[in-house]
Amino acid sequence: MSEEIFLMKGNEAIAHAAIRYGTDGYFGYPITPQSEILETLMDEAPWETTGMVVLQAESETSSINMVYGGAACGKAVFTSSSSTGISLMMEGFSFLAGGELPCLLINVMRGGPGLGTIQPSQSDYFQAVKGGGHGDYKLITLAPATVQEMADFVALGFDLAFKYNTPAMILADGAIGQMMEKVKLPPFKARRTEAEIREQCPWATLGKPADRKPNVITTLELDAHKMEVHNLKLQAKYKKIEKELNMHQEINCEDADYILVAFGTAARICQKAMELARAEGIKVGLIRPITLWPYPSKAIDKYASQIKGILTVEMNAGQMVEDVRLAVNGKVKVEHYGRMGGIVPTPHEVLDALKNKFDC
Structure with missing residues (x-):
């Protein structure tokens, strides 16, 4: 049976959709109102079925840097947090965008500023859409309005990230994360083989063949002219995305x-x-x-x-x-x-x- 219908929370839908997408890894840290993403992944234990890595890191900062490492290997990896936790990840977001590394980021928003409240909010719009972190970068940002879209946007987010070699974000609010609705989950998709990753992501740091120099992924460039060339490349890509993507x-x-x-x-x-x-x-x-x-x-x-x-x-x-x-x-x-x-x-x-x- 390729299509199954379940009753679940938006956060749970994200977790199930990620497993079925063939995601390679999740690295995160619990914070209300998105903790069910990590909890559901742990309950489902996909490392025993699909081989997906699920790791609760020691902090949000560690989580996003683990995502950077996985993404640099061409793996389908993601993290999730809420508002204050997302703020702690901002440096990593900029590094991922600067390194042109595809990954999926999820923010289930809560009220702020500061520690704020665990109740739903939409006050992270600027943080997501205007970049949030340092430098001239953009995040493809998807805003679900239903639990079904929470599930659907996992595959969409990953596909867009790999299409454009850039991070993509699902920007939801606590109400969507916590509400329960009927969901049609997608069929299971096999994780990509190393050969498939090499074909899709020739820049990935998966070890070097004998006839190729090792790939080095870095966002550091001390030559201002070279840094400007890289920035112009990023801006051209963002213009291309703006032309092609409008939902x-x-x-x-x-x-x-x-x-x-x-x-x-x-x-x-x-x-x-x-x-x-x-x-x-x-x-x-x-x-x-x-x-x-x-x-x-x-x-x-x-x-x-x-x-x-x-x-x-x-x-x-x-x-x-x-x-x-x-x-x-x-x-x-x-x-x-x-x-x-x-x-x-x-x-x-x-x-x-x-x-x-x-x-x-």
Whole structure:
């Protein structure tokens, strides 16, 4: 049977999908609200069935450096954490991006700043989409809104990472990580052989054939001109990704007077708010960005001249709203509504905010 249906949490779905993808290794450290990823992997013991390595490192810093080592060998490796733990990994993210190493990073967001709360939040948008760490780099960033997408985006994230030789991130919030829904898990996929890794990743440090110099993967370059050449190469790749990758969902936008823009849990809430608004005769549509980077700016801009306003709904103080304003470039009024500290807005709150900000 190639397709099986289960009831599970979003975090559990990620773990099962990773095993079935043929992932070579996971290196992580527990932190709420994503600890079930590591717990599920330990319960499933894939090292006995698929050969996958599962290791709880001594810290987040150790975890991300283990990912760097595995990725440098061309292996399909990943880590997961939440907000404060992700902050500790930022140096490693920059090293992975600078070294052009494919891997999967997962952030199940909690409220902040500081230690904050274990409740769900979307306040790490800047951290993921704007780079977070040092240097001019980008992370392909996928924003799931369902438990099914938590499972589906594991394979998608890995495939994109290996296609473009760059880290990819699944940016979820604590609500998606903890909620339970029905999930169709993918069939099992065999782990790649060393020969397949050499073919897909000729740069991998798997030991050198007799006729080849050893591969050295490093992000250190003391010659400023050579460093600039490398940076220009990275920027050209990012432009290519922006041209080729644009994932979003549009609902009821064709006849809309107002459009809600939201991702993750906030998008689920906005879909209900949209239904409430239309029941009152207010024509509201919804755009849900799925790739937060590259951002689906053109999808939003194409409606700018035919609507009266855009409301971004985020579980933060207003972060994605900046990208929406850049997308429409002043063609239409853009407002933000958000809750912070782990509070999840309600559909009625969203509808009230829309009415108050646009007098509709």
